[in-house]
Amino acid sequence: AQSVTQLGSHVSVSEGALVLLRCNYSSSVPPYLFWYVQYPNQGLQLLLKYTSAATLVKGINGFEAEFKKSETSFHLTKPSAHMSDAAEYFCAVSDRVYGGSQGNLIFGKGTKLSVKP
């Protein structure tokens, strides 16, 4: 069964510093992977998704993630943190079965990002 593990429930960076949020996945089929962001008191919003095209995926707000099959990872990065990036970030993998047309999303437990001035 597919699953994701997010390393670190809380990450704190200084404004302008590199943001790195870690996600490792487990999947028996080529995975479809997602990052979502949740700002306080809001629903989850799609940041980016990987669906077996380019391994480096660019998303909104300057975020990007790189799919590394050898490491079963899909870490989220942003070169320079901004105060407005403070939020909770969720990694997710599709539970699509091999040859299937669609799956549901299996979410990680989330990582809260704090940005210090």
Place this chain on the structure above:
Amino acid sequence: DAGVIQSPRHEVTEMGQEVTLRCKPISGHNSLFWYRQTMMRGLELLIYFNNNVPIDDSGMPEDRFSAKMPNASFSTLKIQPSEPRDSAVYFCASSPGTGSETQYFGPGTRLLVL
């Protein structure tokens, strides 16, 4: 597009009362999901529908919870009777369906059961 619409945004009720949460998915989407989010348990999938049919309700906590989708543009999640441990934020999400797992979330309903 208005996105996924949920109502009410906030609900405060007393233990034992019936609570009904409502969701209008994005037009044209044929999958709908109900999630619950708490500090302790994180984000939990309660139930999902495909083409208005419940596909998997294994996440529904117990018989006090029920969900319906009478048509493609409306779904309800009902808790009867409500208990303090049901206090959480409940999200509805919809997805285009075949070929796309991307889910679009509503703003959530914050439920407090006293």
